[in-house]
Amino acid sequence: MDRRTPVDDRTGQRIVPETTRRADRLSGTRYGNRPTMKDVAARAGVGLKTVSRVVNGEPGVTPDTERRVQEAIEALGFRRNDSARVLRKGRTASIGLVLEDLADPFYGPLSRAVEEVARAHGALLINGSSAEDPAREQELVLALCARRVDGLLVIPAGDDHRYLEPEIRAGVATVFVDRPAGKIDADVVLSDSFGGARDGVAHLIAHGHRRIGFIGDMPRIHTAAERLRGYRAAMGNAGIPVEDSWISLGVTDPERVRRAAVEMLAGPAPVTAIFAGNNRVTVTVIRVLAGRSRPVALVGFDDIELADLLDPAVTVVAQDAATLGRTAAERLFGQLDGTLLTPERIELPTRLITRGSGELPPAD
Amino acid sequence: MDRRTPVDDRTGQRIVPETTRRADRLSGTRYGNRPTMKDVAARAGVGLKTVSRVVNGEPGVTPDTERRVQEAIEALGFRRNDSARVLRKGRTASIGLVLEDLADPFYGPLSRAVEEVARAHGALLINGSSAEDPAREQELVLALCARRVDGLLVIPAGDDHRYLEPEIRAGVATVFVDRPAGKIDADVVLSDSFGGARDGVAHLIAHGHRRIGFIGDMPRIHTAAERLRGYRAAMGNAGIPVEDSWISLGVTDPERVRRAAVEMLAGPAPVTAIFAGNNRVTVTVIRVLAGRSRPVALVGFDDIELADLLDPAVTVVAQDAATLGRTAAERLFGQLDGTLLTPERIELPTRLITRGSGELPPAD
DNA sequence: CTCGCGCCTGACAACGTTGTCCAGGCTCTA
DNA sequence: TAGAGCCTGGACAACGTTGTCAGGCGCGAG
Numbered sequence: 001m002d003r004r005t006p007v008d009d010r011t012g013q014r015i016v017p018e019t020t021r022r023a024d025r026l027s028g029t030r031y032g033n034r035p036t037m038k039d040v041a042a043r044a045g046v047g048l049k050t051v052s053r054v055v056n057g058e059p060g061v062t063p064d065t066e067r068r069v070q071e072a073i074e075a076l077g078f079r080r081n082d083s084a085r086v087l088r089k090g091r092t093a094s095i096g097l098v099l100e101d102l103a104d105p106f107y108g109p110l111s112r113a114v115e116e117v118a119r120a121h122g123a124l125l126i127n128g129s130s131a132e133d134p135a136r137e138q139e140l141v142l143a144l145c146a147r148r149v150d151g152l153l154v155i156p157a158g159d160d161h162r163y164l165e166p167e168i169r170a171g172v173a174t175v176f177v178d179r180p181a182g183k184i185d186a187d188v189v190l191s192d193s194f195g196g197a198r199d200g201v202a203h204l205i206a207h208g209h210r211r212i213g214f215i216g217d218m219p220r221i222h223t224a225a226e227r228l229r230g231y232r233a234a235m236g237n238a239g240i241p242v243e244d245s246w247i248s249l250g251v252t253d254p255e256r257v258r259r260a261a262v263e264m265l266a267g268p269a270p271v272t273a274i275f276a277g278n279n280r281v282t283v284t285v286i287r288v289l290a291g292r293s294r295p296v297a298l299v300g301f302d303d304i305e306l307a308d309l310l311d312p313a314v315t316v317v318a319q320d321a322a323t324l325g326r327t328a329a330e331r332l333f334g335q336l337d338g339t340l341l342t343p344e345r346i347e348l349p350t351r352l353i354t355r356g357s358g359e360l361p362p363a364d
Numbered sequence: 365m366d367r368r369t370p371v372d373d374r375t376g377q378r379i380v381p382e383t384t385r386r387a388d389r390l391s392g393t394r395y396g397n398r399p400t401m402k403d404v405a406a407r408a409g410v411g412l413k414t415v416s417r418v419v420n421g422e423p424g425v426t427p428d429t430e431r432r433v434q435e436a437i438e439a440l441g442f443r444r445n446d447s448a449r450v451l452r453k454g455r456t457a458s459i460g461l462v463l464e465d466l467a468d469p470f471y472g473p474l475s476r477a478v479e480e481v482a483r484a485h486g487a488l489l490i491n492g493s494s495a496e497d498p499a500r501e502q503e504l505v506l507a508l509c510a511r512r513v514d515g516l517l518v519i520p521a522g523d524d525h526r527y528l529e530p531e532i533r534a535g536v537a538t539v540f541v542d543r544p545a546g547k548i549d550a551d552v553v554l555s556d557s558f559g560g561a562r563d564g565v566a567h568l569i570a571h572g573h574r575r576i577g578f579i580g581d582m583p584r585i586h587t588a589a590e591r592l593r594g595y596r597a598a599m600g601n602a603g604i605p606v607e608d609s610w611i612s613l614g615v616t617d618p619e620r621v622r623r624a625a626v627e628m629l630a631g632p633a634p635v636t637a638i639f640a641g642n643n644r645v646t647v648t649v650i651r652v653l654a655g656r657s658r659p660v661a662l663v664g665f666d667d668i669e670l671a672d673l674l675d676p677a678v679t680v681v682a683q684d685a686a687t688l689g690r691t692a693a694e695r696l697f698g699q700l701d702g703t704l705l706t707p708e709r710i711e712l713p714t715r716l717i718t719r720g721s722g723e724l725p726p727a728d
Numbered sequence: 729c730t731c732g733c734g735c736c737t738g739a740c741a742a743c744g745t746t747g748t749c750c751a752g753g754c755t756c757t758a
Numbered sequence: 759t760a761g762a763g764c765c766t767g768g769a770c771a772a773c774g775t776t777g778t779c780a781g782g783c784g785c786g787a788g
Contacts, residue, residue, distance in 0.1 A: 034534045036774055047738035052776060060736060077530025082510040083456070084774035086447040087743045094490075094511075103476040103686075105469055105669070112467035115493055124507060126458075126490045129479055143488060146446040147458075166441025170398045283670065290673055305469070306647065306670050309654055322467075400744055411768035416746060424766060448744035451773045 035076040044072035055080055086148065094124040095151040095332060096144035098137055099177075101129050106279055106302055106321050107155075110177070113325035114153060121333050123150065132221075134158025145172060151332040153177050153325075159220060161186070173335035177328045179222040180345070187335070189328040189346045191319040193223045193301070196350030197230025198237075200299040200317040201275050203352060205238045208362050209273040209297060211246065213264040215257060215285065216277025218250040227277050227301055246271055257284040265296065272362035273297035279304050286314065297360040299352075308355055315358025318351045399440040408436035419444055450512065458488040459515040459537075459696060460508035462501055465493050470643055470666055471519075474541070474689035478517060481693035485700075487514065496585075498522025509536060515696040517541055517689075523584060525550070537699035541692045543586040544709065551699070553692040553710045555683035557587045557665070560714030561594025562601075564663040564681040565639050567716060569602045572726050573637040573661060575610065577628040579621060579649065580641025582614040591641050591665055610635055621648040629660065636726035637661035643668050650678065661724040663716075672719055679722025682715045 037051040044051065046065060053061050054069040061069075072078070086092045097114055099107045115125045126144060130137035137157040141164065144152060151173035154161075159182035168174050168186070176188040204212050214231045217224035228249070235242050245267075248260035261284070264271045274289075274296060276282040282300030289296050300307075300316045307314040327346060334340035401415040408415065410429060417425050418433040425433075436442070450456045461478055463471045479489045490508060494501035501521040505528065508516060515537035518525075523546035532538050532550070540552040568576050578595045581588035592613070599606050609631075612624035625648070628635045638653075638660060640646040646664030653660050664671075664680045671678040691710060698704035 038774080041738095048774095049738055049740095049776080050736085053737090056776085062736070065736085077533070079506065079509050079531070079534075081451070081512060081774055083447045083450040083512055084743090085776075087445070087451055087745090087774080088776045090743085092447070101476060102466070102479065103473040105472065108469065108472040109467040111491070112465060112493060115466065115491070124490060124492065124511070126488060127475070127479070128488065129476060142443065145443050147488070148445060148447055167443070169441070170443075286670070286673060304670070306650070306668070306674065309650060310670065310673055311675055402744080405768095412744095413746080413769080414767055417767090420746085426766070429766080445744055448773090449746075451744080451775085452746045454773085 034081070035078045036081070037078070039076055040069065040072045040078050043076060044068045091150055092148050093122055094118075094126060094147070094149050095153065095173075095329075096126045096128065096141070096147075096149040097153045097155075098128045098130055098140050098144070099155045100132050100157065102127055104279075105305065110321040110325035113322040114329045117326055117329035117333065130155075130157040132157045134160075138163055141167075150336055151175070153328050153332060154181070155179060156181060156222075158182060173332050175328045175332045175335070177324060185343050187328075187331050187340075187343045187345075189324060189331065190223075190348070191324060192347050192350050193226035194230040194233070196317040196319065196352075197227035197275065197277075197301060198234045199230075199350075199352055200301065200315075200358070201231050201234035202237070203315070203354070203358055204273045204275065204297055204299055205234060205240070207273075207297065207359055210238075210240050210362070211243075211269060211271045211273075212240075213246045213248070213261070213271035213274040214277065215248045215251065215260055215264075215274065215281050217252060217281075224249070224277055231275055252280070254280070254284045257281050258288055261285050261288040265292070271296070273299075273358075273360075276300040278302055282314065282316070286310065294363050295360050296363065297358055299358040303353065310357075312357040312360065313355035315355045316353050318353050320348065320351075323348060398445070399442045400445070401442070403440055404433065404436045404442050407440060408432045455514055456512050457486055458482075458490060458511070458513050459517065459693075460490045460492065460505070460511075460513040461517045461519075462492045462494055462504050462508070463519045463541075464496050464521065466491055467493075468643075469669065470685050474685040477686040477689035478693040481690055481697065485697050494519075494521040496521045498524075502527055505531075514700055515539070517692055517696060518545070519543060520545060520586075522546060537696050539692045539696045539699070541688060549707050551692075551695050551704075551707045551709075553688060553695065553712070554587070555688060556711050556714050557590035558594040558597070560681040560683065560716075561591035561639065561641075561665060562598045563594075563714075563716055564665065564679075564722070565595050565598035566601070567679070567718070567722055568637045568639065568661055568663055569598060569604070571637075571661065571723055574602075574604050574726070575607075575633060575635045575637075576604075577610045577612070577625070577635035577638040578641065579612045579615065579624055579628075579638065579645050581616060581645075588613070588641060595639055616644070618644070618648045621645050622652055625649050625652040629656070635660070637663070637722075637724075640664040642666055646678065646680070650674065658727050659724050660727065661722055663722040667717065674721075676721040676724065677719035679719045680717050682717050684712065684715075687712060 037048055041048045041051045046069060050061060050065060051069055054066050095118055097111060101107060102111060111127055118125045128140040130140060134157045141152060141154060145167045154176050155178045156176060161181045161184045164174060165184060174186050176186055178190050180188045201212060214228060216228055219225045219228060232242060246264055251257050251260050274285055276285045279302035282304060285298060289298060298314060300314060303316045303318040307316060331340060401412055405412045405415045410433060414425060414429060415433055418430050459482055461475060465471060466475060475491055482489045492504040494504060498521050505516065505518060509531045518540050519542045520540060525545045525548045528538060529548060538550050540550055542554050544552045565576060578592060580592055583589045583592060596606060610628055615621050615624050638649055640649045643666035646668060649662060653662060662678060664678060667680045667682040671680060695704060
């Protein structure tokens with residue numbers, strides 16, 4: 001420690017009181033009582049509507065009047081209240097994005113891509129994480145609707161979205177992302193999970209593997225189910241009967257994924273390759289395999305950072321989160337423009353990136 | 365392709381038209397004209413205020429009346445308009461977070477942690493990415509203020525935040541995160557960049573290194589400047605004079621980081637160790653070092669996923685993004701409660717995680 | 729000189745909700 | 759049984775903004 005400052009014992013945080021007390025600032029006359037256009041008008045000696053015109057850059061104001069209004073705005077620190085504006089105009093210039101977990105490296109870039117599109121259309125983005133909980137998804141979506149977002153992007157956690165019907169009827173543009181909507185008819189933009197998984201598994205088969213494990217998320221999640229379907233399709237195409245012990249579903253937390261991997265690598269006829277159903281599973285499986293001497297092939301769904309620097313480098317089926325988000329957001333604004341009238345299903349292709357781990361031969 | 369569906373030539377997207385045309389849905393009577401409490405009241409045969417009471421769970425409504433109102437709400441698909449509510453009540457139950465880039469793995473978890481705190485307080489979170497552009501930061505912050513967010517978390521891109529003074533005076537709770545505010549007095553929660561960098565560099569020195577490179581971001585960014593200061597402090601403490609060629613500042617894009625690293629590794633007296641100033645620099649340096657035979661020690665600021673599985677595993681100075689976000693958000697709600705009245709500077713400790721790359725001896 | 733036209737400006741209502749306040753009907757007690 | 763008090767329900771204003779519309783003023787043409 002270079003400075004002698006009090007330290008909180010429990011957290012180790014240094015706490016440095018600053019000079020000004022906030023109470024002093026709060027004693028200002030206007031706390032919690034912001035200036036309105038009326039105040040600006042009074043100060044500038046003009047009418048209310050004239051202030052509105054200046055603030056919105058509408059024509060029909062003398063340069064001199066405009067200057068007086070601007071000065072009053074500056075002096076009072078006026079900022080237009082968008083809530084009132086929204087109430088009057090009907091549109092909020094904001095859209096909502098409900099996803100699973102913003103901390104997941106798959107969703108960060110997706111959200112950012114959506115934000116850029118929104119920005120290009122002058123809209124703000126409100127994010128919400130459902131934590132894969134259908135009730136929380138609905139709660140979030142309805143909260144966003146109550147704020148009258150112009151549009152909604154939803155990565156569904158639940159499988160019944162009929163609760164959205166009144167909203168859609170009322171004009172809320174809606175696009176589902178990554179997974180289709182449940183029981184309603186709506187735009188959806190997703191990756192080709194089935195094809196990607198099928199090709200990934202076929203790649204392993206092409207390298208000589210027959211006993212191939214699959215570790216994936218709960219089958220109630222559409223992408224997880226599709227990837228499992230792809231796995232089965234590839235195995236079926238190759239005429240390989242799948243054994244139950246090769247498949248692990250519904251595991252999400254690292255510890256259980258680890259156990260699942262260890263189990264299918266044990267026994268008299270262990271799997272010689274593993275297909276990992278998403279980025280989190282892939283990372284855990286990499287850790288398991290790193291501790292073993294016998295090489296096991298691995299292909300993961302979703303690319304992960306630094307995958308190319310591991311030994312062996314990790315072969316993946318990559319999907320492009322940013323494109324997913326951008327495409328969905330563009331459709332959403334298309335709906336708002338009135339350009340896009342027919343709900344569609346847009347499926348983005350995946351890409352197999354071979355780096356080494358998927359090309360290991362079977363070790364038996 | 366398993367299904368015969370039209371494919372967009374340019375993008376490879378499959379486009380599947382769905383059955384219902386949106387136009388049909390739009391033909392409903394209420395498009396763009398949502399039911400209001402007045403409509404609900406009319407339908408239920410009660411007064412406006414009674415509907416308000418039911419919607420807000422206020423007491424003083426007979427079970428029978430309540431049921432009638434609920435039925436009307438259900439039938440009409442009514443959803444309270446929060447814009448109007450906000451206008452009346454003054455608080456929006458939403459907070460804003462302006463950060464650099466949501467796609468960066470450092471900010472995802474931070475944002476998520478903030479969201480959880482906000483949720484616990486019944487508030488929504490609006491994110492915005494400044495892309496490290498001061499003008500865009502200001503634009504975003506003011507847009508959030510216009511929506512009357514109750515509070516603001518800002519990871520500053522600029523170094524002058526006097527534009528926020530009227531907002532703070534008007535009662536917008538404000539906490540700066542990761543970097544202090546410029547020219548105003550406000551709460552700030554940050555990591556101990558100086559101490560972390562100093563300890564990381566001292567660690568390299570303790571393992572015998574004297575020629576140590578530093579690659580960091582633009583010094584106008586507070587964290588970057590602090591980390592550079594930490595580097596200089598450690599070198600100074602060890603009595604090692606620092607040569608200009610060991611230091612690279614202001615580089616951000618991978619290609620230039622790569623060139624900077626290559627340069628300081630060339631010449632007659634190359635550096636034997638590198639201290640990387642943030643997670644993106646670390647990743648690029650790892651790539652550079654991976655292509656070299658002579659081992660070079662590396663310590664990075666910020667932890668990165670899979671760092672432990674690389675060869676050598678990467679030693680880092682870790683900061684906890686989630687704790688940073690959580691702490692800041694809690695202070696923000698503390699301000700809103702009126703609990704916290706004095707602006708403070710809270711500095712969270714960093715943690716040196718030794719994994720191998722930082723313990724390599726000098727190779728000369 | 730007067731009329732008309734155009735430009736600037738401002739008064740007013742409305743957006744949908746909530747806080748205030750009052751009216752009417754009911755129950756309970758004296 | 760009458761009065762007091764409580765409980766339920768509703769009328770009304772207000773929040774801050776924008777759309778509508780009309781008034782006033784200056785200037786040019788007849």
